[in-house]
Amino acid sequence: MIAYTIRRLLMLIPVLIGMSIITFSIIHALPGDPARAVLGERASAEQIAEVRESMGLDKPIYVQYFNYIGKLLQGDLGRSYITGREIAPELFTYLMATFELAIAAMLIAVFFGVNLGILSAWRQNSWVDYSAMMIALIGVSMPVFWLGLMEQWLFAQELGWLPSSSRLDARTMFEPITGLYVIDSIITGNWAVLGDAIRHLILPAVALGTIPMAIIARMTRSSMLEVMRSDYIRTARAKGLSEFWVIYKHTLKNAFIPVLTVVGLQTGILLGGAVLTETIFSWPGIGRYLYDAITSRDYQIIQSGILVVATIFVLINLIVDLLYAMIDPRIKYGRE
């Protein structure tokens, strides 16, 4: 297992190098000069040349690439073309905001998705099953931005129960530690902020979690149905175990492998793909950060940001692979 883990980690190196080349070249192949992006309608030829020079864009492409990689290895993601600020610390705070949202969304998705799936498998072909799967179908086909706007309209504007945007009330002064506000407020024992942070989390997390919830529900259902037909489940029932025990312990454990794959993939997607949700709920996450960078054509941020997101995606896949072995000991890796 350890050898396998190390081997998998080593395999990441060429993947990461490949990704860095791809992001670097895509950005440089795009039309339009980054120097012009900084200057906009007000650019004179001379000014553009000057800005290009100060950005290092006048050097040959391969020199630019090696400069970039050299810095990257020291943990330096470069500086924003537009603001001149260092990207790494800024990226970190945005990333933590996305983590918080993605974790909350995933918790909702897994809790409701798995239970909905179990429920419909348990009562297969009953009205319970049909309505659960109907919910899943609606969930998977509903556009996130529409759901988000409807949530805002109903819960914030009409009912006034929950705030429509951002992570905390704007008046709240709060010094984050980890950047996960829920965790930070528990650490500091600031219960008012905890409540505020959770209230702000609910709407975006539900919007973001709906699609994975639906996918997980469908996956759980089909996986459960398959396992429920196996002999050992019949034996478990025959032994007189309670239905709850049979389903949540015996069936779910074996049915969970495919579900876990979906959970892993969806988590990766949520981390990078929360742009719409983050934009609608003005959640200052990595998707928003990249979206803003793209609209202002801050190539340095786009390049480094995409690389970071891609790396996280790869890492999550790795973790999921490793988790398989823990859940199902029949899965063995390597030559042991």
Add this chain to the structure above:
Amino acid sequence: MSLRKSWIASIALVMVLSLFLAACGGGGDSAGGGEDILIIGRGADSKSLDPIQVTDGESIKVTHNIFETLVKFKEDSTEIEPGLAKEWEASEDGKTWTFYLQEGVKFHDGTDFNADAVVYNFERWMDKDHPEHKGGEFIYYKGMFGGFKGDKGHVIKSVKALDEYTVQFELNYPQGPFLANLAMAMFGIASPEAVKKDPVAFNENPVGTGPFKFKEWKKGESITLVKNENYWREGLPKLDGLIFRSIPDNSARFTALQSGEIDLMDGLNTDDAKQVESNKDLQLFKRPPNTIGYLAFNMEKEPFNNKKVRQALNMAVNKEGLVKTFFGDLGEPAKNPIPPSLWGYNDEVKDYEYNPEKAKELLAEAGYPDGFSFDLWAMPEPRPYMPDGKKIAEYLQANFEKIGVKANIVSYEWLTYLEKTENGEHEAALLGWTGDNGDPDNFLYVLLDKDNAKKPAQNIAFYKSDELHDLLIKAQRLSDQEEREPLYLKAQEIIKEDAPWITLAHATPPVVAKASVKGYVPHATGSESLENVWIEK
């Protein structure tokens, strides 16, 4: 436990949780409750809070409240009034300017504002070898004052402190818009001590003399300013603080305003304007126009080198209809290149009437009785001066069709579009401009003078009129507004007659606020200092 029971248990748990959260809702908002804080919603976060490095509107809105300039614009016009300088005088030749500063003003860090501080700021901006000439490109300094120290066109020769509260500027040549430039929020005076500490990080820890002090910046989320208790203008500011929140989506921002999470916002969808007008809890402001959206004919290419053709196309456009369709209430038809909120606007100029029949006749006179076809370039992205370039191009296309002229709509990615139009690759192209300093020179010279028709050009009509050039240069070298004004009035007549453009519209961007927000006056330049705003209880 049976499965059914476990389900009931989980549902109960969810309900208890919601109750808990609802309960939190009551008490969770209390932080800062008793204070008058204005929360402003806008589309994007600021990029930098060092005003001299700012090129985006979202940054200047914030720094305008932290920093002050030597002179400033009046609350409701682009005329100049005293700021950090209480008086000033110019020499006869317009090359020596002396400013007498307010006394007893302090920066937010407690250091003194004085002549040395002013000199320090200008030297940091103009001298590329200055140790603190760092943190960005100083784009606006370069743009407004003709480059940096040592450059050929540089306006400011020297800045000297004559005594503790007197500063003297020596100019290389007189500059008409000199005072208007100094009033731009980009030229806010920063605390030298704070800049020296770290000129790059200054953009995240701004220190000025303004009515509000910088408190906190949550990136991507909000910027908090608090009242400057020691502000030198008695009794101001009226608010205890300002919070600038970024909410990128226009609809979501409007929802936040209606649900009371923010007090004031810009960037309203055209369709939502009606809803605001019918809601008595909200009030709609229209920012005075400071933009021009236009269609430029490339006068270096046939048939647009023919004045009659350009005039005919001007007559073919139903401008009223166009503005109504695409700007709604949030724009007005344009007859001059400069917006009516600027001094020097010529209201006597008569626009070409909308008359397709006459346009056809004129085309025939010009030698095109059967019309012609050309490429009409349209911007790919919404800009502040034009909400939807492609749709507007389609509208124009339909208008031109009626006089037998066929327009093929062409578009490129935005940066490529700018590059190609600057190099004159287009036949006719849509573009626009947002004013900087409320001076007519900033529109007419930049966009239509022959000096700026050299590639890469900002004058993308490649309109080269010596008559206009002489007027504009003469106006640039005068420093008295009253002497300059008639020159600009004349300039607008010449431009109308030559028709290098179809002037389409001046956008009036909307600002919406709760009805309880009082004393707010939107300024044409796009940002304002909010010391006179208060919230009615």
